Amino acid sequence: MTIPDYQTLMRPVLASLADGEVRRSRDVIESMADTFNLTPEERAAKVPSGQKRIDNRAGWALSYLRQAGLVERPGRGLVKISDEGRAALDRYPQRIDAKTLEAYPAFLEFRDRKRGRSTADDDGDQTPTTGADDDQSTPNDLAERAERINRAAVEQEVLAAALGLTPTGFEELVVRLLDRMGYGRKGSAHRTAPTGDGGIDGIISQDPLGLDRIYVQAKRYTDAPVDRPAIHGFAGALLSKQGDRGVFITTSRFTKGAIEEAERINARIELIDGARLAELLVEHGVGVQPEQSVTLYRLDEDFFDSI
Incomplete structure (x- = not known):
C-alpha cells in the first residue's frame, strides 16, 4: 500500500x-x-x-x-x-x-x-x-x-x-540562550551556584573585567504565573549586587501586578514569558535543528531579453 x-x-x-x-x-x-x-x-x-x-x-x-x-x-x-x-x-x-x-x-x-x-x-x-x-x-x-x-x-x-528540564537545567538553558543572542560575547555568561545564589540564577558580563553586568532570574513554572512579589524579590537581589539591569525569564506568564512592579522599580528589568521564550529559542537555534530549506525560482525576464 x-x-x-x-x-x-x-x-x-x-x-x-x-x-x-x-x-x-x-x-x-x-x-x-x-x-x-x-x-x-x-x-x-x-x-x-x-x-x-x-x-x-x-x-x-x-x-x-x-x-x-x-x-x-x-x-x-x-x-x-x-x-x-x-x-x-x-x-x-x-x-x-x-x-x-x-x-x-x-x-x-x-x-x-x-x-x-x-x-x-x-x-x-x-x-x-x-x-x-x-x-x-x-x-x-x-x-x-x-x-x-x-x-x-x-x-x-x-x-x-x-x-521537562530540572530547575538547574532550565537555568542553563536560559544562560545559553542569552549567550547565543550575543549577550556576554565580549565577556562571559554563566549560571550561578545552585546554593547561595542570593536570588540570582545567572550573570552576563558584557566586558572582560565584568564591570558591566546583567543579572538573570529563571523560573520554570507549569501553570502558576509570576506575580508582583517575585519581581520585588528579584529587584532586591539586584540591589544587593549593586546592579541596575536584569532579565526575568519564565515558562509561564506574568501577572499585571508583576509587569507594573517591573516598570515601577528603579532598575531596568526585562520580562520574558513562556511564549516569548519559545520564540527566542527557535529564532536563535537553541534546542532545535534546521530540517529543510526550500529554494523558489522565478523567470529571469532580463536574461531572455538580452538574447
Whole structure:
C-alpha cells in the first residue's frame, strides 16, 4: 500500500497508545510502518531532509494530537494518551483528522495563535495543511505559511521540552540562550551556584573585567504565573549586587501586578514569558535543528531579453 498521509495516521497513532502505557514517541512513530504493513521500499522512502517519509508523517500526526490535548507528554521524549484521547477513540471510530481536532479548544488555540499557519502536504512532507485556499496561493505564499505553522508547532514543542528540564537545567538553558543572542560575547555568561545564589540564577558580563553586568532570574513554572512579589524579590537581589539591569525569564506568564512592579522599580528589568521564550529559542537555534530549506525560482525576464 502507499504511505498514508499524516491525517490518515492520526487515529492509528492515537490507538497505539490506547492501553494507557507511557511510550517513547520515537517508538510510536516507527511502529506505524508495521501497522500499515509497508514494503521495504516504502519504509526506506525519505523526504528531502533525509528523514524517513513514514516517520515524518507519523511525527506530524503525533504532534497535532498533542496540540489538541489527546496525547500528553509525561517526560522528555515520552508520550501517553490522555482522558480526552481515550474519549476520542470511542467518539471517532473510523477516522481522526485535522477537521476532527477543531472540536478541541487547545487545537484551535494552537491553530489561531499565529493565524494563517498552513501549507500544502506535498512530496516535501515538511508541514501538514489545514487551509482550504491552496489553489489560490502562490508557491511563495505556501512556503511562507509552511514556515509559520512549523514555527508554531516547534515553539510549543521546545517550551514543553524546557518544562521537562530540572530547575538547574532550565537555568542553563536560559544562560545559553542569552549567550547565543550575543549577550556576554565580549565577556562571559554563566549560571550561578545552585546554593547561595542570593536570588540570582545567572550573570552576563558584557566586558572582560565584568564591570558591566546583567543579572538573570529563571523560573520554570507549569501553570502558576509570576506575580508582583517575585519581581520585588528579584529587584532586591539586584540591589544587593549593586546592579541596575536584569532579565526575568519564565515558562509561564506574568501577572499585571508583576509587569507594573517591573516598570515601577528603579532598575531596568526585562520580562520574558513562556511564549516569548519559545520564540527566542527557535529564532536563535537553541534546542532545535534546521530540517529543510526550500529554494523558489522565478523567470529571469532580463536574461531572455538580452538574447
